[in-house]
Amino acid sequence: MAEQDISSAIAVAGHPIHAMLVHFPIAFVVATLGVDILYWWTADPFWVQVGLWSAGAAFILGVLASLAGTAELLAVPGIRVRVASWNHAIAAMVMLAITGANAGLRIYGTEDILPNGLMLSALSTMAVAFAGWHGGKLVFDHGVGLIISSRQ
Numbered sequence: 835m836a837e838q839d840i841s842s843a844i845a846v847a848g849h850p851i852h853a854m855l856v857h858f859p860i861a862f863v864v865a866t867l868g869v870d871i872l873y874w875w876t877a878d879p880f881w882v883q884v885g886l887w888s889a890g891a892a893f894i895l896g897v898l899a900s901l902a903g904t905a906e907l908l909a910v911p912g913i914r915v916r917v918a919s920w921n922h923a924i925a926a927m928v929m930l931a932i933t934g935a936n937a938g939l940r941i942y943g944t945e946d947i948l949p950n951g952l953m954l955s956a957l958s959t960m961a962v963a964f965a966g967w968h969g970g971k972l973v974f975d976h977g978v979g980l981i982i983s984s985r986q
């Protein structure tokens with residue numbers, strides 16, 4: 835397993851596209867929790883609109899990041915054989931399902947945001963932290979997608 839290539843196949847000049855995209859869903863998932871807490875605190879309907887856009891952006895950008903991650907998983911044998919890659923993929927899918935439910939709930943009405951939307955935002959924040967941690971392990975523990983330069 836260790837001899838198999840683990841460099842990125844879905845990349846720009848060797849830099850993994852997945853790693854470029856993941857920051858956006860992570861930021862929007864956490865922002866949605868912040869927005870829901872502000873709505874709970876202030877009861878200002880402005881935060882309902884912000885929450886709709888931020889939960890929607892978290893889901894759509896999460897789908898895009900997952901497409902790049904899945905392509906990487908399927909295309910690179912050295913990534914595909916690692917159990918850690920599948921742990922990360924499953925954690926990411928759980929996160930995406932919760933984030934999709936959170937966005938859907940806001941499209942179909944605003945009355946469920948407190949408490950259901952807030953709880954989904956808290957759950958998806960925990961799930962994105964877990965998925966992101968396992969993604970980080972792929973890079974920092976397993977060396978997936980790294981380019982080690984011999985230059986000074």
Ligand code: HEM
Nearest residue numbers: 850852853856859900903904907923926966969970972979
């Ligand atoms: C099925 C879906 C996914 C698969 C198969 C997948 C796969 C991978 C792979 C192979 C890597 C190693 C870097 C690379 O080669 O690109 C990685 C890194 C990572 N992934 Fe995912 N991923 C998925 C979804 C997600 C999602 C939705 C998130 C977060 C929103 C995420 C967060 C991360 C993070 C934070 C890293 C480390 C990147 C870095 O530190 O630069 N992944 N993922």
